[in-house]
Amino acid sequence: MSIKTREILSKAQRMIPPMLERFHKGQLGRVAVIGGSEDYTGAPYFSAMASARLGCDMSHVICTPAAAAVIKTYSPNLMVHPLMRQTRPTLNQPAPTEKDLDSDPEHIAATITAMLPRIHVLVVGPGLGRDPLMHATVARVLHAARRRGIPVVLDADALLLVQKDPELVRGYPDAVLTPNVVEFGRLCEALGVDTEKAVEDKEGVVESESARVEALARGLKGVTILQKGLKDYISNGTTTLTIDLEGGRKRSGGQGDTLTGAIATFLGWRKAYLEDLWDSGESEKLDEDELVGLAVAAGSAITKESSRLAFLKKGRSLQASDLTDEVHTAFLNIFGEVDRDEGPSKL
Numbered sequence: 001m002s003i004k005t006r007e008i009l010s011k012a013q014r015m016i017p018p019m020l021e022r023f024h025k026g027q028l029g030r031v032a033v034i035g036g037s038e039d040y041t042g043a044p045y046f047s048a049m050a051s052a053r054l055g056c057d058m059s060h061v062i063c064t065p066a067a068a069a070v071i072k073t074y075s076p077n078l079m080v081h082p083l084m085r086q087t088r089p090t091l092n093q094p095a096p097t098e099k100d101l102d103s104d105p106e107h108i109a110a111t112i113t114a115m116l117p118r119i120h121v122l123v124v125g126p127g128l129g130r131d132p133l134m135h136a137t138v139a140r141v142l143h144a145a146r147r148r149g150i151p152v153v154l155d156a157d158a159l160l161l162v163q164k165d166p167e168l169v170r171g172y173p174d175a176v177l178t179p180n181v182v183e184f185g186r187l188c189e190a191l192g193v194d195t196e197k198a199v200e201d202k203e204g205v206v207e208s209e210s211a212r213v214e215a216l217a218r219g220l221k222g223v224t225i226l227q228k229g230l231k232d233y234i235s236n237g238t239t240t241l242t243i244d245l246e247g248g249r250k251r252s253g254g255q256g257d258t259l260t261g262a263i264a265t266f267l268g269w270r271k272a273y274l275e276d277l278w279d280s281g282e283s284e285k286l287d288e289d290e291l292v293g294l295a296v297a298a299g300s301a302i303t304k305e306s307s308r309l310a311f312l313k314k315g316r317s318l319q320a321s322d323l324t325d326e327v328h329t330a331f332l333n334i335f336g337e338v339d340r341d342e343g344p345s346k347l
Helices: 003-013 040-055 065-074 107-114 132-148 158-164 179-191 213-218 255-274 288-319 320-335
Strands: 030-034 058-062 079-081 121-124 152-154 175-177 224-227 232-235 240-243
Touching: 003 240, 003 288, 003 320, 030 152, 030 255, 040 058, 040 065, 040 121, 040 255, 040 320, 065 079, 079 288, 107 132, 107 240, 121 132, 121 255, 132 152, 152 158, 152 255, 158 179, 175 288, 179 213, 213 224, 213 232, 232 288, 240 288, 255 288, 255 320, 288 320
Parallel strands: 030 058, 030 121, 058 079, 121 152, 152 175, 175 224
Antiparallel strands: 224 232, 232 240
């Protein structure tokens, strides 16, 4: 990695909690992944398991009943809540009545928002699909999470909600978006961000490679956006970070879910850091807003290193589950065994 990336990760390392006997369950991160439709059960599992493997104390999946039955078979370590609902097929089905609460997004969202006091970070989008009832429910949950100041990481089909209604996240500094190339372009189009003008000045000279993500982040007024690529660019429109670690060369589906889970865990650790749950020995703590970008940068690095390690073993056969198996080793390779008594062994 470059010296600049090493400096970024060295800062991010400061929010990683030591393993102290006095900590109790839940203090070092409670993450919930909202997604998991009938057709997509792998994505929320990969996100939640990446969070758990990285070191989050408690990982939840909030999904539909059909998805829950499947996800529970993947691992007993996740807490799976069948609270989401999909639109029922209209063929030979009666129209929903006022008492049909499973078709009411307000009622469904209320069952989920009741969990928010117990959650530190929300990941929204893995396996969500495009069902209108699912989207209407998620929009209401996002409003509730924002009111409570809960950080949210949005990916996949949750980004469609932002395209349609940017006000869901606009101006919310604790929101993180992780679009792929296609999703990034659609967000720019929806927000009227001219990506061509963003990378050229009046003389036609190409500006920095991060100009696009900076322009999009400014359009959302401070939301942190990760632009994926050979290098990952992370920006809130004011500050831009670059992670240039080498990743694997296989682009299998599901790798972005490892990313969302990793980011969520660091955002959970951010909360513990800000609450001074351990004596960091620092004369001056990192700024609260700065920590969001550092959490995203750390999640990016973990994902790239997991992908690199998995590709070395699996090559062309690499699948998303192979990244899950490498998350802890990736953490050790980048950050070492973080122990405040002995000092970090890597950065």
